[in-house]
Amino acid sequence: MTDTNDNPPLWSAPTYSFDIPEDTSPEHAVGTLKATDRDKDLNGHVTYSILSDWGDDVFSLNPETGIFTLTNTLDYESVQHYIFVVQAQDMGVPSLSSTTTVYLNVVDLNDNARKIPF
Numbered sequence: 001m002t003d004t005n006d007n008p009p010l011w012s013a014p015t016y017s018f019d020i021p022e023d024t025s026p027e028h029a030v031g032t033l034k035a036t037d038r039d040k041d042l043n044g045h046v047t048y049s050i051l052s053d054w055g056d057d058v059f060s061l062n063p064e065t066g067i068f069t070l071t072n073t074l075d076y077e078s079v080q081h082y083i084f085v086v087q088a089q090d091m092g093v094p095s096l097s098s099t100t101t102v103y104l105n106v107v108d109l110n111d112n113a114r115k116i117p118f
Contacts, residue, residue: 005043005092009035033066035088043092076108
C-alpha cells in the first residue's frame with residue numbers, strides 16, 4: 001500500500017526572526033527553518049525555496065536543509081530588515097506546500113562616527 005500525499009508541510013514556528021550583527025562575514029549561517037511532513041517517502045520529503053527575489057543577493061537558502069546563509073556584506077545604515085516569504089514543498093504528486101515569513105534583522109554596531117551639529 002502506498003502513502004497518499006494528504007499532508008502539507010508544517011512549519012515548526014508560525015514566523016521566523018533572526019538578528020544578524022552588521023559585521024557578520026559572508027558565508028556565515030544565520031538561521032535554520034524547519035518544516036515537517038507527516039507523509040512517507042517522497043510525499044514527506046520537504047524542500048525550501050524563497051518566493052520573493054528582493055534581498056536574494058544578500059542571503060541564500062539551502063533548499064534541502066533550510067539554512068539561511070549570508071552571501072554579501074550588511075550595512076545597517078542602508079537596510080535594517082530583510083523580509084522573505086519562504087515555501088516548504090513536498091515531493092508528492094500533486095505537490096503540497098505551505099509558506100512562512102522570515103525576518104532577518106540587521107543589528108547596528110555603531111560603526112559610523114557620530115555627527116556633531118553645528
